[in-house]
Amino acid sequence: MIISLEMRRRVKEQLKKLGGMVFYDVNFSYIDMEDMSEHFVSVPEQGGGKLIPEGMCNPGQVYTVSHGKSDMIGVFRLESQMLPGNGKFERTCLGSDRECKEAVDTAYNYLKANGNRISDAISTSNSDYIVNYQDLQGIGMTKDLALPTLIALCSIALKRPAQSSHVVLGGISISGTLMKVDNLASTLQVCADCGAKKVLIPAVSTVDYGTIPADLMTAFQIIPYSSAEDAVFKALEVE
Secondary structure, eight states, X not given: OHHHHHHHHHHHHHHHHHXXXXXXXXXXXXXETTTTEEEEOOOGGGSOOOOSOSSOOOTTEEEEEEEOTXXXXXXXEEEEEEEESSSOEEEESOTTOHHHHHHHHHHHHHHHHHHHHHOTTOOSSSEEEEEEEEXXXXXXXXXXXXXXXXXXXXXXXXXXXXXXXXXXXXXXXXXXXXXXXXXXHHHHHHHHHTTOSEEEEEGGGGGGGGGSOHHHHTSSEEEEESSHHHHHHHHHTOO
C-alpha cells in the first residue's frame, strides 16, 4: 500500500507539471474492500502551495504564470527597486538566456518611449531600476516577461502596489501589440491552483474563452485589458 501511495503521488505530480487540462481531474482514491466505498485522499502535488499570497504585495512585486524553459506552466515572481540615478536598468537572476533578456529590454524601452502616457510621475532619466526574476517552481525561466516587467516598473515608480492575489498574463511587443496567452485553459488552472483571485488577460485571448471549463471560469475575477497602458492601470487600480 505504501508503494502504491508513493508511486501514485509521483505520477500525479508529473501529470500536473505537464499542465494539460485533461490531467487536472485525475484524483487519488482507494476502495475500502469491506463496504466497497471509495475514499479520496489529498496529496501535496494537488495544490500549488498558494504561491500567490493573499493580501496586497509590496510596490514593484508582480506575479505571472506562463510556460517556462521546460515548456511546463509555472509561476514567476518579479520584484523591483528604484534608486536615484540616471536611467540605468539592471535585471537579476535571468542568467544568459537571450530571449528573456530581450523581453525585459522590450519592457524598459517601451516604458522610456511611453511612460508619459501612463503617468508624468514616471521618470526613466532620473532614476535607476532593478528587477529580480524568480522561477518559483523550478521549471526554467519564462520568456514572457515584457508585460509583467512593465507593470513591475510602473508599480515601483509610482510606489503603488498591484492588486491583491492577482496574476498578469500575456505579453507585448516593442510597439505595444498584445500577445495572446498560449494554452489559456491550462494556464488559468495553474493560476487557480496557486492561489490567484484575479487574473489580467489580454483582450485578444477572449476568443479562447470557449476552451475554459465553466467552474474554472468562475474561480476568480477575470480582468481583460486592451493595451499595455490599460494593463498597467488595471493592475495598479489607477485611473
